[in-house]
Amino acid sequence: MVTREDIFKRLENVFDPEVPVLTVLDLGIVRDVLVTASEIQVTITPTYSGCPAMNTIEADIKKELNDLGSIKVLTLLSPAWTTDWMSEEGKLKLKEYGIAPPVEGGRGMFENPQVDCVRCGSKNTKMLAQFGSTACKAMYQCQDCFEPFDYFKCHR
Amino acid sequence: MNTLLDYTLHLADNQLILGQRLCEWCGHNFVLEQDIAMSNIALDLIGQARSYYQYAAKLDGKNTEDELAMLRGERDYKNLLLLELPNGDFAETLARQFFYDVFHLLQMEDHLTSSDESLRAIAEKAVKEVRYHVTWSSEWMIRLGDGTTESHTRIQKAVNKAWMWTGEMFKASAFEGDLASKKIISDPKQFKLSWDQRVQAILSEATLKLPLEEPYQQGGKDGIHTEHLGFILAEMQSLQRTYPGLSW
Numbered sequence: 001m002v003t004r005e006d007i008f009k010r011l012e013n014v015f016d017p018e019v020p021v022l023t024v025l026d027l028g029i030v031r032d033v034l035v036t037a038s039e040i041q042v043t044i045t046p047t048y049s050g051c052p053a054m055n056t057i058e059a060d061i062k063k064e065l066n067d068l069g070s071i072k073v074l075t076l077l078s079p080a081w082t083t084d085w086m087s088e089e090g091k092l093k094l095k096e097y098g099i100a101p102p103v104e105g106g107r108g109m110f111e112n113p114q115v116d117c118v119r120c121g122s123k124n125t126k127m128l129a130q131f132g133s134t135a136c137k138a139m140y141q142c143q144d145c146f147e148p149f150d151y152f153k154c155h156r
Numbered sequence: 157m158n159t160l161l162d163y164t165l166h167l168a169d170n171q172l173i174l175g176q177r178l179c180e181w182c183g184h185n186f187v188l189e190q191d192i193a194m195s196n197i198a199l200d201l202i203g204q205a206r207s208y209y210q211y212a213a214k215l216d217g218k219n220t221e222d223e224l225a226m227l228r229g230e231r232d233y234k235n236l237l238l239l240e241l242p243n244g245d246f247a248e249t250l251a252r253q254f255f256y257d258v259f260h261l262l263q264m265e266d267h268l269t270s271s272d273e274s275l276r277a278i279a280e281k282a283v284k285e286v287r288y289h290v291t292w293s294s295e296w297m298i299r300l301g302d303g304t305t306e307s308h309t310r311i312q313k314a315v316n317k318a319w320m321w322t323g324e325m326f327k328a329s330a331f332e333g334d335l336a337s338k339k340i341i342s343d344p345k346q347f348k349l350s351w352d353q354r355v356q357a358i359l360s361e362a363t364l365k366l367p368l369e370e371p372y373q374q375g376g377k378d379g380i381h382t383e384h385l386g387f388i389l390a391e392m393q394s395l396q397r398t399y400p401g402l403s404w
């Protein structure tokens with residue numbers, strides 16, 4: 001019989017369709033896996049309320065686990081997802097991919113966090129726009145090498 | 157009367173209608189970054205709307221989330237009138253957004269301690285998103301208000317125009333009154349003081365003034381809408397009504 005650990009191992013093959021270097025485990029959206037005699041239940045939580053990737057992720061999980069039995073993907077809203085659940089490995093992968101990983105700080109309304117340039121490492125960067133190509137990102141630009149880059153927002 | 161269902165639909169309709177309005181800007185904004193910003197805010201709101209419609213469908217037990225969102229008549233919609241107003245120029249869209257964002261955040265903060273598990277769960281997610289919306293609209297209020305003579309004039313005009321539609325937010329409908337008496341939510345009039353303070357703090361930094369008259373317009377929560385809602389619904393619903401049950 002398949003174990004919970006087997007399922008988690010297989011979920012390492014399911015990637016976020018919008019940030020394809022991150023697995024669903026890196027993202028921290030898999031909240032629970034339950035193996036019963038009749039089915040396998042995978043509980044996921046959306047990153048943002050309107051995350052358009054959720055349907056695809058659900059389908060991809062079912063596809064990946066298809067040969068293991070009857071798969072049910074459940075969605076849980078609470079507790080709400082936070083970037084604190086993102087794996088350290090995931091943050092490294094993001095950076096290598098060219099997206100600055102979430103950093104703490106800037107909790108005040110107009111205080112932006114200190115985000116280092118993903119290209120040259122400079123601390124001299126500025127936020128270009130609060131929103132980016134997906135709900136989870138903002139746009140930054142390096143003031144030294146002038147590289148514009150995505151920043152994966154700290155969400156908590 | 158199922159007041160929890162009515163209230164859930166009111167919340168769903170608020171996010172759906174404002175989300176739809178913001179989507180009208182897609183491809184028309186003055187700069188790409190703000191086009192993206194408004195579409196992202198719309199996405200958050202429509203995502204929240206979906207959570208509310210799913211909950212409403214469960215409470216209702218008759219209609220699906222899609223039927224509730226797309227196939228009700230105009231008088232069945234319970235959204236705030238403010239949110240159905242036409243976009244106007246960027247300043248009008250922004251003033252509407254700012255007034256609502258500040259209220260929306262107070263409402264979501266209140267829901268975090270609701271005794272209703274579903275409202276609480278939706279708020280836990282929404283509160284983080286709405287906090288970000290408030291930052292966006294506040295920053296732009298300051299940028300336009302404390303900007304050029306032209307931008308100041310236009311955002312002040314937009315504030316004056318949106319103002320009379322803001323009173324409805326704090327006036328409890330029958331369903332809100334009932335839920336407040338059962339301690340499921342707070343009476344929205346309790347948000348007024350904080351709202352005034354938060355709005356005033358941004359507006360003074362933006363060198364803008366609030367009109368003095370009492371904001372009097374109301375009716376949306378009871379389904380009495382402006383002439384604008386019918387047109388939004390016609391656009392939103394035409395596909396579902398032409399091809400019932402249509403899906404991707």
Ligand SMILES: [Zn+2]
Nearest residue numbers: 117120142145
């Ligand atoms: Zn750089």
